[in-house]
Structure formats: structure tokens, C-alpha cells
Amino acid sequence: MAEQLLEDKLTCAICLALYRDPVTLPCGHNFCGACIRDWWGPGEKACPECRESFPDGAELRRNVTLSSVLEVVRAERGPAASPAPAAGPDPGARCPQHGRPLELFCRTEGRCVCSACVVNECGLHERALLDVECQARKAQLRAMLEVTRQQTTQAESQLQELHLRSSQIQSSACTLASVVSGKFSCLLQALKMRQVMALRDIEVAKKQALAQAQEEEQRLQGHLEATARFDCRIRDLEQLDDPTFLQESQLLAPPGPLAPLTPPQWDADQQLDGLKESLSQLCGLLLDKGDPGGAPAEAADSGSLEAPGALALVPSPVCPLRRKLWQNYRNLTFDPDSANRHLYLSRQDQQVEHRPKPRGPAKPGSFELWQVQCTQSFRSGRHYWEVHTSNHSVTLGVAYPELTRHKLGPHTDNISHGPSSWGLCVQEDSAQAWHNGKAQRLPGVSGKLLGVDLDLASGCLTFYSLEPETQRLHTFHGIFTRPLYPVFWLLEGRTLTLCHRPEARLPSGLQEEVSGLS
Template sequence: MATQLLEEDLMTCSICLCRYRDPVTLPCGHSFCRNCIQDSWRRCDKACPECRQPFPEGAKLSRNVALSTLLQALPVAIPRPESATGPKARCPRHGRPLEFFCRTEGLCVCSACTVHNCSHHERALLDVERRVREDQLRARVLVTRQQVAEAETQLQELQQQSSRIESSACTLTSAVSGRFRSLLQVLETWQASTLSDIEVAKKQALGHVLDEKQRLTEHLKALSQYDHSVQDLLGQADDSIFFQELQQLPEPLQSLGPLPSPRWDGEQQLNSLNQLLSPLCELLLAEKSLPKATAEAADAGPAGPTGLESPGTSPRHSVPTEEEALAERDVNLVHIYPEADAASRVLKAYYRNLTFDPETANQYLYLSHKDQQVTHHFQAQGPARSGSFELWQVQCTQSFQTGRHYWEVRVSDHSVTLGVTYPKLSRQKLGTHTDNIGRGPHSWGLCIQEDSIQAWHNGKCQRLRGVPGRLLGVDLNLSAGCLTFYSLEPRTQPLHAFYAIFSQPLFPVFWLLEGRTLTLCHQPEAKLPPRPQEEATPPS
């Protein structure tokens, strides 16, 4: 014990922290290894590392004879190996306690290693570094457990959604079956078809829920495995093994994000039935004839705007107040258009370059720029043509019956109406109105006023919030039965969506007040409007 103390306190060079090798003494009385002091003076001034006393110029290092003799008499020190798993593990190279952590190499080192091997590396005290790493791991555990809680909550929501879908499908099936049993024998084929569609939709919706449940279950399993790995690492006593396994630990799993909405829409199933049995829509879709559970279950999914019915059908609900209509529109548009700017980029693939039909233009409307621009003059531009509108309206040459189509319009000011119409839209002026877009069941229109927007269909008006920009977009998705209007300035945002079963070709149609100008925007890369047999094919 005395020999070990003598070695550690008196026989150790303060530079290399090892036993003296060829010891020399400076004039101040401090001793060092010859190579250590010479190497130190190459990097800094000639002075004693202990007391900073300058070394005289021209002086030579003197060998410490007494210290050298004593070193020769002492036995060679052999480091005693200690348990690798004990709390006082020693350096395998120098036999000293592992007191530091080399961040550059990711190793536990002793004081001698910091001089010889890690002198220019980033180092920290071993216990300090361990506390830092343990705090990081504990933070990861907290994040992991939060993800577990979130995933478990989403699984519960999936269970509830699955029950609602099951209940809605069951109730809807029962209601439809009850109606069909009271009809004539010739309607049984339609009944089977409708129930089959509902069953397919239910299976698809439940299949989506099951897929999400499987994905969340696998995510939970992976999170649990990661948590066990971290807990095992935190319980590792050996520092070297701890840091070695820490480097092999994978990064924490990313969160799966919000739970997607279920693909179930009872309202859409009823609309399909409406298309098959148009004369019986009032009987089949009357609110009092359907169990309340059907509407409640359908509300669980992202259903489209309510209060909008197919042409020729009676409304399912009473007419809402203005506040209810505005609130309903805002909620529905949030569900359907979560990222309007992204939707705008998708719509470019369906862009159509349209032109006005001179034969339909009112005599006060002047067409220019190759029939791409129309201006309402205060004086007639000539006699009225046969088949032209007596109203201040003009129709496009192009029409669409299937597929999806998108076009953009720039207006000079407010007091204009954009819409689509069946071919049978009346050309005559009836009453005091100067337009008839949306006044009947065969047209749909969005009227832009100075301080409001009005959505018109079948003589019913719905006032909307906001004031759109001068650049507007129209998306006609005949496959989905949806007509959507956008404001494109200063940013893309949906204004209103109509849902209907479009059974005839649709023509874009416009109304504009005196002094207004309306321009059909063209894109050089836009495709020509497809022929009827090509319209059902989506763009590449």
C-alpha cells in the first residue's frame, strides 16, 4: 500500500501522469520526464509547468540522479485488473480509474488517456456525461409513452367509429328494405342492387378501419419494443457497455399523425337511391320516414353539405337560418378541403380552355379576344340573334357530361354570376330578373355582389361569407356529382360546393352587369375539352 502511494504521489510526472522516465530537475526544483518537458516547451514558452518560473536561456536540463536511482530500485508497477462490471472499472491501457468520457471517440477513458490519446478530443467527466445521456433517454421515454397514449386513444376512436358504421349500415339497410317491401314486385331488382351497394360501401369502410387498427397495433408493438430496449439500457451498470449499446439504439419512431376519417357516407348511399328512384325520392328520403340513428351515424363521417338535393327532389330538412347556413358551410368546407392550395395544384391537370358561344350572347354583350372575353356595353351591339339570351347572359360553346373539368375566370368587378346549366335553360326574360342562373332546377350559379356571395339553385338562395378576389375557379366533377367554386386571389380558398346528380350535359354560363368585363383564362399547357367518349378517362 505504501509503495502504491509512493508511486502515485511522488514518482509520477505531472505532465504525463505516469511514472518518471529519465527524470530531469529544473532550477525551481520541480522534476519531469525529459521527453515530457521538452515536448511541452515545443508548444509553449520555456517555463516550469508547475510554478511558471522561466527556464534560463542557455541552461541545460540536469538529470535527477537520486530520483533515477530510486526508480530503478522500485519494482515495475503492474496494474491490477478489476471487475469489468464493478463501479470502479479501470483503463485497460493505463490501469487508472475511468473518470472521463471522450465524446469524440465515444469511449470511457482515464486521466492518462486524456493526455496521450484524447488530448485534442472533446471530453467530459464520466458521471456528468452519464447523467446527461440518461436525461436524454428519459425524455425519449416520455415521448414514446405519449405516442402510446395517443395510439391507444385512436384505437378507441376506431372502435367507436366501427360501431357507428355498423349501426348506420344496419339501420340504413333496414329502412331501405322496409320501403322496398311496400313497392311493386318490379322494384325488387333495384332493392337488391341498392342493398348490395350499401354492403359494399360498409365493407370498404370497415376494411379501412381494420387497416388502420392493424397499422396502429403494429405501431404500438414497435413502440413497446423500443421502450423495453431503452429500459434495458437504463438498467445497464457498466458504462462501457452502456455507451456501446446506446450507439446501436435506433432513433425513436415517428408519430403516425392524426387518425384519418372513416370512408363511410350514408348520405351518398341515399343519393344513389335517389338516382334510381327519382319519382319516389320524396317518399323514400323524407326525414320522418328514416330512423334517427341513420342521420346520427352518417354524421360521424365527413359527409358533404346538407340541405342540397338533387334536381327535382324535395329538401330533406327545413330551410336553415342564415347563421345556420353559414356555420354549416364553414364546417363542411373544412372537412372537404383541408389544403385548398394543394387542391389547386391537382385541379391544373383538369384545366380546360373555354370560349363563349356568340350565338347565345345577349345583344348588349360584346365578345372579343377570339371569343375569350365578354363586356357588357350600355348600348346594344346589334339586333338580337335567334336563340340568344334576352337576359344579360352568355353561354360557352363547350359542354361536359362525364369526367372532371376545371376552368378559371377573371372578372373586372363585382355583380357577376358564374354557373353551369342544362341545355334547356330558358333564353326568355321572365319577370323583373335580369338573369335566371340557379332560378330553376336545371342550373346552378354563384352570384358575386359587392358585399356578399349568393349560391343559387332551384330558386333557393344561400348567402355566404367573404369577398372573393377577381380571379375565380370552377371545378366540375361529374363523376362525384360535385360543382365547386374557388377564389384564387390572394390565395386559393373554396367558396361553395353544390352536390347533385347531373343527368344531362352541362354548359358553363355567365351573367354580368353593365360595365363589367369577364375573361376566360387560357393555359398554354391545358388540354382541349375531351370528346364525350373520352371524358370518363382521368388525366395522366
């Protein structure tokens, strides 16, 4: 640092190099003898730094002390200390105005300058050596490059996120279009059938009203005929002689009194009221956002036009695999005595909701865990049921009767933690098939409608995702030696609904068996 400061003090302001034969002006500033003489020329003479005039007739005198100091500095630096040619300014680059080498950079004007430019034009400007300015600019460019690289990485990440979001939107739109198409398809079928029934009801009401009108018409026509006969008989009696008239008139009886007219029963408003109510129910079905069940698809299959209940399925196209599974459909109900205190049952024990506040004291035999099992159980045959979930963080499974109801450790569930139960845990980004404490990770479940197929004859337990299409998730293979109960676990704030199909019936021979097990 001290050596650099010394060199700065021994640098000529014109050539920006160490003094060569330094001379001193009357103002006290020092310059190389050749530099100041070349600078002045034949015109007026003045100091390049302070602009003080140099007296005419005065002579430049050599600064002996400064020359001695320069000799010492050059001796200490030696030939090896001389700056490498590559470190200095480009010897070929010269000032177009003065023809001198471009040695400095004027930061004020943003251009390369020579020593003459410094003295004449850039004396008060901010200046720097070319190599120093180059290093500073390179550092700035490297910083800018790092920023642009970070922006590039961020832009690529945002682009990837945008592509993923676009893919999700496309998939969601496709699923939504399928659901809406299914809703309208089912609605059109129901409307067509409702039209047929409405026209049939109108025809029946019309026939009944016209039949009443015909009966009244026949009654009135009979009365008119009777009065006409009575009138004719009186005219005939008037033509007889007195004895005969008296004898015959005693036998003549007039027609009975005319009864009040009974108008036919016909009320067009009443016909429209029933139709309005039916159409309102169908519109409510179309706008229903997700109560599970199966009424629309079932109505299309069976031809029934019953109003959709609280557990109606969102209408959607049914694939052949799901129709085949429906052949073994079972309507299940939750067992209230097994439900944890935080689980609230509703809709005739077909829906369960996990709430923060407990219901009250636990019942004997209820789960201390956040679980509930069904009333029904199965020991033979093939059985299928469907469940609608409000969100992720739920578990569907089956278990032997000995599945413990007590809480062991910090876990809030014990489905599939041991050898007596099997389960599918639906998480936010994936699903896991569990048995005997071992899990197999599965892809995420796209929909909230799930199916369970239990084939005891072949020893298969299969879980399906039913939205937007039927897809097998996992199959357990085993030998089931005892009755199996459907069992469920759900996190706080979640809701599970057992979907019902009106035509679902147990095969003959299994009804008593299931009832006995339950």
C-alpha cells in the first residue's frame, strides 16, 4: 500500500508514468521535462493542473531531489518490477484527437481517454486506469450473469409449473366435461321417462274425467227420455173418455226429480303442480355437487323414476367393469356401538363424520381409535361396496372380529397394523396398501369415490378408484378363515358415506348368514 502511494506521488500528471527528468514550475507542480515542453508548444504557457501562468523568459529547472528519489525507486523495483506489456493499455489504441495512447477511462463521459484529454477536458472528471475499469466492469457483468442465470432457473421452474397447471386444468376440464355429460345424459333419460309418465297421467286423468262426463250425460239423457215419455202419455190420456181417463191417470207417475249436475273432476293446475315438483327434483339432481350413492345411474338402468335421495350418486358414465362389480353390490351400514366418540353417524347410519367435540361417554365395545366398523360381515361368497370420501387422510379396510378396540401407543388407527386386518390408506399425494404392518406405496387417488371387492372364494380383496374411470388400485391375496367386517378410519374434519343401490340384494342363502353374523 505504501509503495503504491509513493508511486502515485511520483507519477507525472501528463504521461501518468514515473517522472523522467522531473522539473518544477513556480506553482510547485512537477512534470517530466519532455512532457511539459511538448504540452506547451509555442503558445501561452501555463501549469496543466492549476492553470497558473509560467513567466516569460523563465527557465525550467530540474528537480534534483525528486530525481534522486526516482533513482532509488527504480533501483529497488529493478527490471523484473516493470509492468508487463499486457497489463497496460493496448499500445495500438490511440486517442483520435491527440494521437496519444488511450491509458485512462473517464467514468463521467464513459469513454477511453489519453493524458492530453485528462488535462484539457477531463481534469475534474472521475477517472480510472483501463485495467482497473475493465476488472470492475467484468465483475459487474459476472454479477449480472449470475442474476440472469437465477432468473433463467426461476423462469424454467415457473414454466414447468405452468405446464403442470395446464395439464391439471386439461385433466380437470376433461373430467368435469365427462361428469357434466353424464349428468345431462342421465337427466335427459329421466326427463324422457318423466315426459312419458306425465303424458300417461294426463291421459288417465282425461279418461276418468270424460268417463264421469259420460255418466252424467247418460243420466241426463235418461231423464230427458223419461220426461218425454211422461209428456206423451199425458197427451194420450187427454184423448180418452172420462171413466177411462180417471182410471188410467191414477196409475200415471211423473219422473223423479232432477239431481244436481256433478261436474267431471279435471284440474290442469294439479297436473302441472306434480310436473313442476318432479322437474324441480330433477334440476336439483343436476346441480347436486357430490352426495354419493347411485340413483341417477340406477334410474337409467332400472327405469325407476323415484326422486333421488340424500345419498344419490353424481351421474356419470358407468364402465362395463363397474357394472359387473355391481352384480355383487352390498348396501352397508355403520355399527353405532363401534363408533369412536368423535365419530357422528347420520343418514340412517350410512354416513360418518369426524368432529373435534366428542359425543359423550364411550359405549362398551366402541373403538378408542378414530375408527368405525360396519354392522354387516361376510364369511363366504363375493361382495362389493362403494364409499364416497370428502377428502384424503382416510383408510378403508376389512378386519377379523378380534381387531382390538383399544388404543396402543400414539397411533389413532390400527387397521392393517397386524395380521387380522387389511387396508387402503388414501393420502394427499398417494395411497398405501397396508397389511401386517407393511405398506406398499401406490399412485395417488384422483377421485373421492372408491370401491371394495371382496371375493372370499378366491381369497382376493381388491380396491378400486372409480373417478374419473374405474381403475384397480391394489389386490390382496390370502386365505380368509374368519368373518370379515368392513372397517374405516378417518381424520378430523373428514366424512365417509356408504353408497347405496336400491336394487342391491344379498344372494339367497347369505341373508340369514349375514344377519346371524351381525
